[in-house]
Amino acid sequence: MTMIMKDINKIELFFIAFFLAILGFSMEISYANIAILSNESKQCLECHSKHGIVKQFENNEYINAYVDAEKFKASVHGSLQCSACHTDFSADRHPERIFKNKKQYKIRTALSCRNCHTSEKIKTKSIHASLLNKEKEGNALICTDCHGAHYIASTSDRILDAEEKYCMSCHSRQMKMNFKNGETLYLTVDLASLKASVHRNLACSDCHFGFSIEEHPVRRFKAKRNYIIAASEGCRRCHFDKYTKTMESIHYAFLSQGNLNAPICIDCHGGHLIQSGRAEKIQSARRCERCHAEIFKIYTDSVHGKALIESNNQDVPVCTDCHTAHSMTDPRTLEYRENMPEICGNCHSKKEIMAKYGLSTSVVKTYLSDFHGVTLELYKKQKDVLHKPGRPIAVCTDCHGIHNISSSRYADEKTIKKNLVKRCQKCHQDADENFPDAWLYHYEPNFKKSPIVYSINLLYDIFSPIIIIGLILQVVLHIWRYASDR
Secondary structure: OHHHHHHHHHHHHHHHHHHHHHHHHHHHHHOOOOOOOOHHHHHHHHHHOOOOOEEEOOOOOEEEOOOOHHHHHHOOOOOOOHHHHOOOOOOOOOOOOOOOOHHHHHHHHHHHHHHOOOHHHHOOOHHHHHHHHHHHOOOOOOOHHHHOOOOOOOOOOOOOHHHHHHHHHHHOOOOEEEOOOOOEEEOOOOHHHHHOOOOOOOOHHHHOOOOOOOOOOOOOOOOHHHHHHHHHHHHHHOOHHHHHHHOOOHHHHHHHOOOOOOOOHHHHHOOOOOOOOOOOHHHHHHHHHOOOHHHHHHHHOOHHHHHHHHHOOOOOOOHHHHHOOOOOOOOOOHHHHHOHHHHHHHHHOOHHHHHHHOOOOOHHHHHHHOHHHHHHHHHHHHHHHOOOOOOOOOOHHHHHOOOOOOOOOOOOHHHHHHHHHHHHOOOOOOOOOOHHHHOOOOOOOOOOOOHHHHHHHHHHHHHHHHHHHHHHHHHHHHHHHHHHHO
């Protein structure tokens, strides 16, 4: 009996030892990525691990100087000494520095990041390259706005989930923001929508800069619209090229003139459920419908709109194809009008698209070679070279319409001609019912259609080379005879 008990005790001891070994191994794995603090860091944390420690600036702004030791150890910089980033400080030296405001302090401290992360290294990512271009224009690049200060996580390991969990601990509830004019905005964030967004790999503070686990400033706005406009300013930090284009657009012109209802980034792209601008065209057109409902209704009745709405045809143009997405100019200007052949040609000159529907790709070519197109080019050169004001000349939209373009494929020829006469009379008041016959309707002449014009062109094609060769031959023979007589 005693021998059996001894064997049981040995088995128990074996399992206990095995369990402790597994536990130790798992703990070793769990803490493998947690750095051991240097002696210098421990000395700094004797003060900076205490809550309430702050750095105050001349304008009475302040920054929280508290550092959570455990979170710092878990960061990618946990193995560094404090003086590696705070180069002015060491275990023996702690100078008192004076800054005008928090921004000046952040700019100064962000310079230390370049000691390890040089511009050549960080510009390999497109998001950093755009920020570096912005820096060249005089806008300071503050690394900590995106990456944080002491709790920097590895973006490749997606440790930024910690920030997401922190933010969602409140923003998953029914929260709202009150404005001075009595309006309210619900701040509840649908995490599923956020995960479906093109920004799903970003941290909350990447867009809501100034907010982090450490800081959550209270901001006051007069109205909901003021807050949305202020929030849209954050988009330019990554999408500076697109933001620059919007500053040249008619929408930004309205906004700068005080029209707060002019569309901005969030109005078109959304806040958290941001979808790609290259998504289905019908979604793109629906965004414009929010402000331009009447024009959208006219568009949906056109040949382009019907194809989009009824069959989701991705070949047809939508608002942004003609007006562009960000740098849209005033379509009422002469410059926009003069670009209509080029705008229409973006689709109507592509064989791969026109071949699907049996349409000719020569519509723009025939226009430019006709009297309207030739005159338009002359006016444009006159304006650019001689600096004389141009004059309006008939372009695509004058005959075909703007948003209400209809198909002429199955229309009666007499009806087409009758409608065309009315359009010609807008410029040519004396035009009669036979006036449109002077034009070839974008068709290249052939023997079946416009045989007289085709025959004359053919004669020119044959006799013009003969005449030119004959003239050259006559000159050569004349020179040869003159040389022989001498």
